Amino acid sequence: MDGGEGRVVTPYEGTGHGEWDDTAEIPAPLVLHRTTISPAWVDYNGHLSESCYLLVFGDNSDAFFRYLGIGEQYRADGHSLYTVETHMHNLREITEGEPIRLSIRVLDHDAKRVHIFHEMYHETSGTLLAMAEQMLVHVDMEQGESCEMPPYLRRRLSAIQRAHGILPRPEVIGRPMGIRRR
Structure with a gap:
């Protein structure tokens, strides 16, 4: 998690990215990230801390970026995808040492944005533990503003x-948060 430089490091950092194959079948959903709940992620209640749910979803996004063709060189060239909004739904607790797998799907995209959906499952039981809906924006890091993705990323x-x-559209997508009153 800490790269020794005082910053968060994903498990995929430094791994580059895979080569895209236009003829390869694309799984629905993509399952690109599996891990085990680290002792460092467990809070005083004895289960995965709320901030670490987001950390794990972020690692899943990083695996997706590499699947898509975004790695260190892409960022060195001055572009990246940034998360601008996240809606998380924590459904079940999970404790230290338990295995999880994450899926991700693309719900929508345009020239600058990507709308994705994550699901976190217990690897052994298959129980759905959490979900996260995210909006990502493509950025020019030097200019500090959004910009269009290159055509090859949009095609992918x-x-x-x-x-x-x-895939069926998850019911939680776009759902507002609030206390329902009668």
């Missing part, structure tokens, strides 16, 4: 979105 996102279009 379109292919992934088409493959994921067969």
